[in-house]
Amino acid sequence: MSRPVALLTGAGRRNGIAWSIATTLAADGWDIVFSHLGDYDRRMSLGGDPDRDPAALVAELRALGARSIAVDADLADPAVPGRLVAEASAALGPVRALVLSHAESVDSGILDTSVESFDRHFAVNTRASWLLLQAFAGQVPSGGGRVVALTSDHVVGNMPYGASKGALDRIIIAAARELAPLGITANLVNPGPVDTGWMDDETRAALTAAQPGGRLGTPDDAARLVRFLVSNDARWITGQLIMSDGGFSI
Template sequence: MTRPVALLTGAGRSNGIAWAIATTLAADGWDVAFSHFGDYDRRMPLGGDPDRDPAALVAELQGLGARTIVLDADLADPSVPAQLVAEASAALGPITALVLSHAESVDSGILDTTLESFDRHFAVNTRASWLLLQAFAAQVPSEGGRVVALTSDHVVGNVPYGASKGALDRIVIAAARELASRGITANLVNPGPVDTGWMDDETRIALTAAQPSGRLGTPDDAARLVRFLVSDDARWVTGQLIVSDGGFSI
């Protein structure tokens, strides 16, 4: 039996959400192509080992029975999104699930954000996502496919990140309507505060105290929802921004 193929972005670190999604999908019978950007992972103090983790994820996915391909890609380059889709589909076959989990995220506010940083956030988080959607839709098989994007409403003190994610939200919701005739569903997941290496102790304590459940979200929490959204069980769910944050936003 042919395994379906998923393309995930932003899966370069073992403590990241995309890593959990990749292994969850592989365990469910998917073949998985994934991208990461080593330069970003090395310059950001987010934990993990950017020089070893991508190879370790390949090994883990293969151990779960998945065919896989890893692609180191700077999504700020407008030629890269189409190349990712082309290389992934050439290696594994037509892609039926696109999971957008990449992000440029460098804290700055309204007064101290540079033009260069603002433009790079929108190039990576917004423009690249749009271009990936275009390329994905062009090759999706007749039975259709799934798009899931990870988003955030964290914008205060993180203006270029939050603003570019807000633009991503609108694009994905538009895709749900525009691409429906191709059998494509498109949804967003806001996982709330998940410690993927960006929290210091003070932040971790404060956010945990604000959670009704008394615990932070985990990458696995997000992966479980993505697993559902790319499955046939979610065929009637589209155009939704699902806040799955353990009650943090209530």
């Protein structure tokens, strides 16, 4: 029996959520196409170059029995989302699960956000996600598919990121209704504070203290939920924004 194909965005860093999702799905029997963007990782100094190795992720996924390809893709370009889905489908077969875990996130508030930064956040976090949904729905195989998007409600001091993620939330919830006739479910996961390389010691300590369970979330925590949501066991769950944050939002 052939393995289903999942397309993940925003992978390529070992300490990132998407890396854990990719390996979890591969171990669960999925073939994986993932996108990454080296320019963004270097610009944000996320984990440093030693932790960014898309080729190592491909090797790890193949060791788990998955076919896998990596695509360097700047989702701010409106031509890229459709090409990414087409390339994934041509290489491995129709994509059955779309996991949106990419993000542009540069801290700034209402008074100091530039128009350029605002527009790039919405281009990457919102417009690209909509275009990926369009392309995914256009090639979804018989039997339908799954969409899971990673989101966040962090907007104070991070206005363009939070605002663009809020718009993404509405799009995914609309997709749950509009794409249901195609057999597609669409859900959102808010993983809460997960240290993927962006926290300094002060931030890490403050957020840990605010967690009821006394620990931060891990990429594996998010991956386990995504694994469920793309499975057949979750076929009746759609249009949900799941706060999988260890109680942080309570």
